[in-house]
Amino acid sequence: MADETAPMEVEQSLFEAPPMGEQERMVEAILFASAEPVSVAELAARMPHGADPAEALVHLRRRYEGRGVQVVKVGDAWAIRTAPDLGFLMQKETVETRKLSRAAIETLAIVAYHQPVTRAEIEEIRGVSVSRGTVDQLLELEWIRFGRRRMTPGHPVTFVVTQGFLDHFGLESARDLPGLKELRAAGLLDNRPPPGAGLGEEDDESEAEDEGQSELFED
Amino acid sequence: MADETAPMEVEQSLFEAPPMGEQERMVEAILFASAEPVSVAELAARMPHGADPAEALVHLRRRYEGRGVQVVKVGDAWAIRTAPDLGFLMQKETVETRKLSRAAIETLAIVAYHQPVTRAEIEEIRGVSVSRGTVDQLLELEWIRFGRRRMTPGHPVTFVVTQGFLDHFGLESARDLPGLKELRAAGLLDNRPPPGAGLGEEDDESEAEDEGQSELFED
Amino acid sequence: MTNDDFQPDALSVSERLAAEALIVDVDGYEGPLDLLLTLARTQKVDLRKVSVLGLAEQYLAFVEKARDLRLELAADYLVMAAWLAFLKSRLLLPPDPSEEGPSGEELAAHLAFQLERLQAMRDVAARLMARDQLGRDFFVRGLPEDVARTRRITYTATLMDLMQAYARIRTKDEFRPYVMDRDAVMTLEQALDRMRGLIGYAGEWTELSSYIPEGWEIDPARRRSATAATFAATLQLAKEGQIDMRQGETFAPIQIRKRPHG
Numbered sequence: 045m046a047d048e049t050a051p052m053e054v055e056q057s058l059f060e061a062p063p064m065g066e067q068e069r070m071v072e073a074i075l076f077a078s079a080e081p082v083s084v085a086e087l088a089a090r091m092p093h094g095a096d097p098a099e100a101l102v103h104l105r106r107r108y109e110g111r112g113v114q115v116v117k118v119g120d121a122w123a124i125r126t127a128p129d130l131g132f133l134m135q136k137e138t139v140e141t142r143k144l145s146r147a148a149i150e151t152l153a154i155v156a157y158h159q160p161v162t163r164a165e166i167e168e169i170r171g172v173s174v175s176r177g178t179v180d181q182l183l184e185l186e187w188i189r190f191g192r193r194r195m196t197p198g199h200p201v202t203f204v205v206t207q208g209f210l211d212h213f214g215l216e217s218a219r220d221l222p223g224l225k226e227l228r229a230a231g232l233l234d235n236r237p238p239p240g241a242g243l244g245e246e247d248d249e250s251e252a253e254d255e256g257q258s259e260l261f262e263d
Numbered sequence: 264m265a266d267e268t269a270p271m272e273v274e275q276s277l278f279e280a281p282p283m284g285e286q287e288r289m290v291e292a293i294l295f296a297s298a299e300p301v302s303v304a305e306l307a308a309r310m311p312h313g314a315d316p317a318e319a320l321v322h323l324r325r326r327y328e329g330r331g332v333q334v335v336k337v338g339d340a341w342a343i344r345t346a347p348d349l350g351f352l353m354q355k356e357t358v359e360t361r362k363l364s365r366a367a368i369e370t371l372a373i374v375a376y377h378q379p380v381t382r383a384e385i386e387e388i389r390g391v392s393v394s395r396g397t398v399d400q401l402l403e404l405e406w407i408r409f410g411r412r413r414m415t416p417g418h419p420v421t422f423v424v425t426q427g428f429l430d431h432f433g434l435e436s437a438r439d440l441p442g443l444k445e446l447r448a449a450g451l452l453d454n455r456p457p458p459g460a461g462l463g464e465e466d467d468e469s470e471a472e473d474e475g476q477s478e479l480f481e482d
Numbered sequence: 483m484t485n486d487d488f489q490p491d492a493l494s495v496s497e498r499l500a501a502e503a504l505i506v507d508v509d510g511y512e513g514p515l516d517l518l519l520t521l522a523r524t525q526k527v528d529l530r531k532v533s534v535l536g537l538a539e540q541y542l543a544f545v546e547k548a549r550d551l552r553l554e555l556a557a558d559y560l561v562m563a564a565w566l567a568f569l570k571s572r573l574l575l576p577p578d579p580s581e582e583g584p585s586g587e588e589l590a591a592h593l594a595f596q597l598e599r600l601q602a603m604r605d606v607a608a609r610l611m612a613r614d615q616l617g618r619d620f621f622v623r624g625l626p627e628d629v630a631r632t633r634r635i636t637y638t639a640t641l642m643d644l645m646q647a648y649a650r651i652r653t654k655d656e657f658r659p660y661v662m663d664r665d666a667v668m669t670l671e672q673a674l675d676r677m678r679g680l681i682g683y684a685g686e687w688t689e690l691s692s693y694i695p696e697g698w699e700i701d702p703a704r705r706r707s708a709t710a711a712t713f714a715a716t717l718q719l720a721k722e723g724q725i726d727m728r729q730g731e732t733f734a735p736i737q738i739r740k741r742p743h744g
Contacts, residue, residue: 090352112290171513189433215613239592368643446648
């Protein structure tokens, strides 16, 4: 190594980022090679010093518009997926997924639309206790995970949806959930505590509820 | 089927192949999603009647010339592969995953729930001595690290979990791990009280543990 | 149902059948709120305009009917019945100014809100599941390219492993890891799916027992579950007017056939 003797210009050119076209090729290669979404930070870590994967992604995404595969955003990561209209060609690739129970589907939707949400809140919305196995099925599918604990008495754990959930349902972010705006406008995502305490549900969770979903989705 | 009675023109329009651009998209999606190279015959079998995958391949191949990935022939089948000059980007990918041993996962769980925790405390909780290799493995995985020394005689070192641990397990903080009572409520534990032990005792234990944790984490 | 008014005393035959179908299906409900939602739908009005008083009466009639049939209702259904009876009296009696707590109208409004919210969650859950899904409508790279140059071993564990390990240590003998015990359970949805596919072929009277799927006839637990689910499914189909059912006498085989132009 003769770094200290090298003149400044050489050092700079050593670390000069490759041209944008080249960066686009690199992002393309990395995304094609990976089945999982890749974050911009990970792209940057794998590409040469000084590269700007975010910009390369903009170009790449445009290049694949209308093609058989697409560059999609999944949370704060990126992936290449086949175009949904070509699904009919892929019967061979279809993976038979375990059919989710109605309880699991509803619980998933409640976590997605009300996140972060506690178990007690899920039960309050469904009017029934969350059965054994429903939550851990969703955890195992890696569609939900633990969020921050609620800062209310008892500090209950909360649940939020994951990047895997967004990936599975083709959502860029939880803000793109279907019908979210309408539900919010209709007040159906408010956590309205039951009037009085006559229901025997006077637990502490109701007070905490306001800070939930709105905090996450409001921009 | 009334093939023989249909006039030639009708037959043709019935089975008119999709435009070549569409066929190209189809080939692109199939090659992308297939786990193995796909032959022209297989492509034809999966595409609509009358499609010409060989021609679509010519177009697709040309489209990918000079890109980050290429359409290559493997034997008499076709596949999408990383451009050879970008192979250096893929080096990171070769990982073989193995399940963590029971001793390691238990030790890790104790660190996560009780951090900062000394080796002697881990051994007391597990009821077995903790081998050096187990701790070293967790340190090497960068799931645990050394915390502050305990201000007790002998000044033993303590262990805490790392950001890498939180990332791997999809947690925002170790505080968000469910406590014993919550594990029970989530159906991860039987509701049966331990033989010979009162239920109240159990609850005390988990509460003490919650407190311990929050006290340790609160700064 | 032909009659929008709810009159517990004067039920037509079809209403009685519908009520019985509800009753038989009691295990198919996901709790009292779900049942209330189903009842609310029979009022055939916008959920926002549902008559909570009418709903309370429907629910109480349902519980009464279950009692007549000596069906055991889970405790939460009875808790809801008691609460609805209380709500009904609050709604009917003039407000007592010395009474503390929320008014009947407030309680009714909250119940209506809960129903609307549950329905909304159901709707968006359905929209969510109707979206294009990974592995069904769009696909990941089938051949992720891992250039095998350096072989690095990483160790992995899931959150579930971690939590179970901790639970195992902290509870020693009492711990039994969670297992799916549902091999022997056929759900109503499964049976309905299957029956809907099959009834098209049932122009003639056929025995219900012949609809038990293969692999479910031998093991008694599986057979029991499949029989119950299939029977519940036929009641549902009968209610929808898709099939006719008949039974020669008590305990005789039940027979079904597709209703012509059903």
